Amino acid sequence: MDHPIQTDYLRWIVLLPLLGAVWNGLLGAQLQKRLGKWVISLFACGPVVGSFLLSVAAFQDLLSREPEQRFLIDRVYPWITLATLNVDVAFWVDPLSAVMILVVTGIGGLIHIYSVGYMHDDRSFWRYFAFLNLFTFAMLMLVTADNLLLMFIGWEGVGLCSYALIGFWYHDHVNTRAGNKAFLVNRVGDFGFILGIFLIFWSLDHHGHATVTFREIQKFVSLLQGQEIWGIGVITLATLFLFLGATGKSAQIPLHVWLPDAMQGPTPVSALIHAATMVTAGVYMIVRLHFLYSLAPLTLHVVAFIGLATALGAATIALTQTDIKRVLAYSTISQLGYMFLGAGVAAYGAAIFHLMTHAFFKACLFLGSGSVIHAMGGEQDMRNMGGLRRHMPWTFLTFTVAVLAIAGTPLTAGFFSKDEILWQAFSSPHGTPLLWFFGVVGAGLTAFYMFRQLFLVFFGECRANHHVKEHLHESPAVMTLPLVVLAVGSIVAGWIGAPAAFAPMFGPNLFAAWLEPVVGGRHEAQGSATLEEILMVLSVSVAAAGVYLAYRMYFKRSLSPERFSSLANGRPYRLFFNKYYVDEFYQSVFVDGALKLARVGAWIDEHIIDFIVDGSAKTTAFVSWLNGLFDNYVIDGLVNAVADGTFWAGGKFRKVQTGNINSYLYVILGAVIVVIIVKLRYGS
Amino acid sequence: MVGLTHYLVIGAILFCLGLYTVLTRRNAISILMGVELILNSANINYVAFAHYSSGSLDGQIYAIFVIMLAAAEAAVGLAIVLAIFQLFHTIDVAATETLRE
């Protein structure tokens, strides 16, 4: 670890998508007009595929080393060098970031390809791909950065691209407002992130080791123990600040409000940015800084609690939504909550594992829903769908696989990863059975709303209008192929991290072993394998109950949903349906508050400061007006009197003006004589 | 012993004579002569002060400038006199008092 190997090709993993973005961004409009969209597609997908291949190469490079030596770094150049602040532009790949770059470039590549089909009719095809490539670049920067500031570039960069892509169809203000919301909410998170960086930097500076580089922070982190600021431990405060950043990016309570609105963007964007990659950045960041979080138990509790609350809260909202993408959005928030739950009980490996499997099945779900929307001509309301399985067999099949995975059906990827998190929540030193219990409840809710969606969209009678029904068609191969790949991934991706109970079937837990050099070993404390299996069965049964309920309500229609929605006068239902009124609360407190303050500020400027300035000008003007009066009547009177007197005297003395130089000379001489006399008499 | 005072007195005498000339003469050329006397008296003072008081050459330099300007003044002044003579056929300043109101 102390002498990392300089590996020059790593930078190209990050930079290739940037090149694609710059190329398409600057020349795209012309290329598209002159040569057609295929050129754009080539320059968009090519770099991402290239990055993927390089990532695989890096992965194999790591594999070929001893676990302790799995570390590659590419220092490009020193970025900021100023006194104690030395920040390099440097990319590193260790087992953790290797997982991330594979997910980002792999799933990202598939989504790029899918987009070629999905966005084919759009006029701003080039702009879409320019931003998508830029996003890939920023995301790769985020996961490979070797220090916090460089990570922050990626962190804000993905936010920018997310903003630009949510508001991609900018003609409608609904979209642009959603983009603004996303960016602004993320800014609040970034505010915390940057303060966290500052705090870490200066606290280490206190010990003479100022740095923002991950490895060095890890090296000196023990120095920070016991240090306090404002009565709080420095590590606790710093991790809380950073966690604020994570809640922004990963849409956790209280900054979760932007993600559902972000569904206004094109569906592949929702898949890539708002499901598979960007929103997981918060989880990645916490795991990346696990050495800090492990030293701050208070923060860990907060993380776990927020994660669980988000998981449950979002799941309850998802129960009531009717927009196909919004259900998925809340499901994403909920699943991210699980990841934070995992991170919060110090099961970092489990969090990353779930992150990876989630990327597969959620991308598959989003792309599937995109396929559905594509076929339905833009319709997103599930109440107008139904029976699509006959028209879109491939989409149906892959969607079903993904739903099974997210619901936690045994042997699918989602089952293993979610179960790992639940088990850790139960058994880890930071966890309690209570966390497990609520986690299981959430799992049941998840199973219910996902199957509800499956039944509403693909089963039953088609409720679309006649016009739409005629045009129903399966999507082209360029779209279904990525779906198939992702569906396969949704099943097999979990096998590498299967717990010991399934060892005979899938071998040892390779995933945990892979991450071990970074995040340390898996907690095997408390509870035996038997207990783990019992818990597993319990959670599966809860999920099955959820599925059954959905089956009764939306497939068999033997149970009316109204029976639940009208419970307690429908108050819980309305609460869920209106997302707990958080949006309204934020709007009235923060947005309107800021605007009100802004108006106050402008008013002060216009009416107080300018009043004083203009007032002083006016006072001056008034004084000079008075002065003018005085001048006109008093001074001018005097002056005129003097002038008149002079004139009169002039008439008298005009004879003095002889034109004779001599007489002038006499006068001058007289004056000189007087002066000399005075000087002689009174001068010193 | 001859000292600063002697020179200053000579200067004063010349000045007064020049002034008297200027005051009493009606002939423009005579007035110019008076002015020359005044200038010479000033020059004597300059050079005398330079010699006895300051010890530097500045006074002499000024004297030279005064001489230069006197030459210029004489040339222009006499040209004017000639022009006036041409116009009025006299150079009696009393006859040319057109400046009078």
Add this chain to the structure above:
Amino acid sequence: MTDHVLTYMTFFPVAGMVAVLLLPRERHDLIRWVSALFTVPPLLLAVWLFRNFDRANPGFQFIEKFDWIPAYNIQYFVGVDGISISMVLLTALLSFLCIFASWGIDKGVKGYFALFLLLDAGMMGVFVALDFFLFYIFWEVMLLPMYFLIGIWGGPRREYAAIKFFLYTLFGSVLMLLAILALYFTTEPHTFDMTQLIAQSDRYGTTPLPFWPFDQLRWGFQHVVWMALFIGFAIKIPAFPFHTWLPDAHVEAPTAISVILAGVLLKMGTYGILRINYSMFPEATGDLAFWFLGALGAWNIIYGALCAMAQKDLKKLVAYSSVSHMGYVMLGMATFTPHGINGAVLQMFNHGTITGMLFLMVGVIYDRAHHRDIEGFGGVAAIMPVYTGVSAFAIFASMGLPGLSGFISEVLVLLGAWQKYPVLSVLGASGVILTAGYLLWTVQRVFLGATNEKYKTMPEINGRELFTMIPLAVIILIVGVYPSVVLDLLSASLEQLNQAVIPHLG
């Protein structure tokens, strides 16, 4: 040639002014091209200066010094160090670009360009002058053309704006003049030489104020002089509550003048504080910096951002964003950490380029639509895509997007501030959220949304306008990706300045 670089840079525009005055008044294009021609040599010399500046030397370089009015010990004394070099570069660049941004002026062309070149000389002079008297002369030389440029070529309320500008700055100048004279007469021998005054900066330590009745406040002579200078400079920055001339002046001034105003003139305030207040009164600086620079800077950040949010006029919004962004400079200066102070000077440079670009952006759309009402646009992105792209770049740079220059300076400032005043740092950082708020809202209302039928035929940004903006964009990007390009110039001198003040911090 190389011995007198700074003199050439300063007086080339004056030569240009003379040349312009000699041209016939109806040859508009000739006048424009000649003016442009005379701003090229300073730019080239600036590049030369950039290449040859000794980055390790904290002292003054490229010095020229000889007696001017020996009777009062006044010298012609110019030179640059790390504090001024970036400003000199910025001035040369913006002057050159602004000539092209002024191409559309067609009223009194000759007078406009002549005054503009004089303004250019004045600005350059302020940044290179090392003699206080010379500094003051250049300072005033710069104010007069500005007054006329706003008052004659400005918008509808130009006279109000020009007079407001003039009164404010005149007020500042008077205070400054008093302070300068006070300094002059307290030195022995009397001198205007800044290096001398800096060298004697410790002599005020025990000078009590003869007429100050409040002993317990321990204000000495230097505190009063400090405050007089500070108010003079604060008006220029502009710091709350001396900032209200700025929105009016900006709104009424022609585009290029707004760029110069924001890009260069505002920097003179902070530059003056660094050059004069800091180096000549380290002790008073130590006593007063927290309240008058740090806290006021943080207040500026938030207050400016809030006011910007409430504006309906696009140009006024950008003007208030300047108030907000200059707050970072003040906050950074008050930290006395290498990060903060370098960040502050870098922010001065970055603000010049970024806000310059923003004003050019406003100018482009104003030339087409003849109004600047934010609500009156909408959907410009569909009509002018290239323009939208360039503008978005500028706006995001102003927002401090990582990878662009504004980010580096803001992070450095806030980082520096955190060590000394964590609360101010938190406040400043929250300003970033507000900034994003009003800028995004602006983007949404102007560029996005349904296409406005009224402007459907608006022509795309033309080559000349792009030419004025692209160099700035390139600089913003380069400084963002490789900030050392500017930071290396600054750090040695600023470190020296820091070391002078730090022992006096309370």
Add this chain to the structure above:
Amino acid sequence: MEISTAIFYLVAAVTVGSAAMVAFSRNIIHSAFSLLGTFAGVAGIYVFLGADFVAGVQVLVYVGGILVLILFAVMLTHRITDVQITNRSAGRIPGLVVVAILFVLLVQSIGETPWAKAKEVVYKATTASIGDLFLGDYLLPFELASLVLLAALIGAVVLARQEIKE
């Protein structure tokens, strides 16, 4: 009394005497010629004051230039055959009184004023130093003086041309 003192008084007497002639003579020709004596005497006084160069200039410019000019002017404005080559005076008595008062006062001032004294009174050739000064410290006034002379020259020519035109 030393020889030099005697010569000083002699020179002074010549100067003052011919100046008096200038002031009081009835004939303008006499006045003009007396001026020669004054100028020469002043040149002598310069020599006593160790100002050799100034003395030279005095002789060259005053005697050689200005005086000749004056004589020319006299002759051009008075036909030599004219009987009335008079030099009319007016208001002699008041003039005399005023000038006398002034003179008394001047002498009184000269006597009462504590004049600064140089450390030592030196006599040495000054021409070279004056030349240096003219091309050094006094370069600007020197050049200006040449401009003035040029202007005077041109002015004189212009005024004289009017005469021919008429």
